[in-house]
Amino acid sequence: MLSMDKLLEKSESLNSEFSRIFDYGPADESKRVIASWIMCLVGLEHSVSLRQLALNGNYTSAICIMRSQFEAVTRATWLFYSASEAKIENTMKTLSELSQNADQKPSNNDMITQMKNKAPEQAVLMLTEFRDTQWKALNSYVHAGVHALQRHGHGYPEKLIIDIIKSSNGLLSMTAMMAAILTGNTMIIKDVSKIQLRHKDCLPVLLSD
Template sequence: MARQELPVSFDLGQAQGPVTLASLIKRDEPILAQPTSSALESSADDKLLALVERSEQFEEALLMCFPSVGTLLSIDSDQCQLAASACHLCIEHASVARAAFTMDAPNSASAVLRLQYEALLRAAWLVYVANPAQISKLGQDLTQKAELAAKNLPGANEMLAKVLEAAPQGLTAHLAEFDQYSRHALNSYVHSGIHPLRRVREGFPEEMALQLIRISNGLMHMAYRMLATLTGSQRRMNKVTRLYEQFTDCCPMKPAA
C-alpha cells in the first residue's frame, strides 16, 4: 500500500513572538485560583470568560466552513481516516481545555494543552511521514496484540524531527515553536511536576491562562486546516486558512505582512 500524497498549503500566519511559560511566572499581575481582592478577581474572570466566548465563536466559524454532515474525505484510506481522527482529537482537547479554564482548573487545562499539541503532531506525522506499516499498526482493531505493536511507533520527539523535514513550513513553524517554548513546561503539568505544584500553592497567572487559551486556539485552527486539506477542496482550504484574520484577538498569530 503506497502512501497518499496530500497537497497541503500552510503558508499563512506567523507567530506574534514566543511567550514562554517561564517568562510568565514572575510577572506582577492578577492571579487565578488564589485569594485576591474582589475587583481583581472579577477583572481576571471577565477577561478569561470573554476570551473563551470569543474562542467559541472562532470554532463556530470554522465549523461553518464544513458540510453539516461532517468531514468528507477526498481519499477514503486508513491514512486519511487516522489523520482526520487525530485532528478531531486535537479539536476535542481544545474544547476541554477551554472548559477547564472556566471551571477554575487551569492546571488540568495546561495538561490537556500538551495532549492537544501531540494530537496535532500525530496528524501531521500521519499525513507527511508515516509509512504503510506504521499506518497499518494504528488502523488495527483494539486488541492486546495491536496495542503492543503500536507501542513501537515513534514518540513525540521522533515524530517532530521527521515532520520538520517533510511538512510545509507554515505548519512546521508552529509545531517547532510550541516544542521549543511550551512543550517542556507543559510536560510538567502532565506529570505533576514543579510547575503545577507551584501553581496550586501560589495561584495561576492570568496572563498565562489567557496565552494558553490563545495557543490552544492556534493548535485547533491548524487541525481544522488539516481537515480542510483532507477534504480535497482548495476553496475550503483557503477559507479555513484565512479565517483566523477575523479572530486575531484570540489567536497566537497575526496575518502575514
C-alpha cells in the first residue's frame, strides 16, 4: 500500500494529466454542454482543494469537501444526460433570487435515478456505489455529526485518509471522463482510460480493475 505522502504525490500527477483535458474546451456552446462543463470544473477544483487540505492535516474539512466533489460530478453527468430543457434554462439564467431556487430539486439521489438508461451504465454504477457506501458518513462530517466529533477528537487512522484520497481520485477520474465526452473527441475519451491504468495504484478498486 502506498504511504500517504507517496499517494498525494502520485495523485498530483494524475490530476496534472486529467487537467489537460480541459485545455481542449467543450464541443459546442449549447447551454447543456456548457452547464455540464462548468460543473466538471467545479469538481476539479474540489479535488485539488481536498488534497491540499489533506496535505495540511485538515482531514475533517477534506472529508467534508469530498461530498461536494461527489455532488459536482453527479450534477455534471445529470445535466448532460438527463436534465430537462427547462431545468437547463433555469440553471443557466443569470443568478438571482428566483434562479437560485433551480438548485433545490432534484436531490442527488433523484439525479442518479433519472440517469439510469440515459447516462453510461458504468457511470451510473459508480455513482450509485459511491452514494451507497459513503453518503451517510459524509453527511455526518458535513453536518458536524458523530463521525466528525469522534474522528477529530481521537485522530484519523492513516488508512482512512488514504481511502478518502483514493475515493476523491476516483471522482476526479469520473469528472475527467465526463469532460472528455463533452469535448466530443473520441481520442481524448480513450486517453482517460489509459491515464487510469497508468495511475491505478492511486485509484479505488472499482476504477482500477
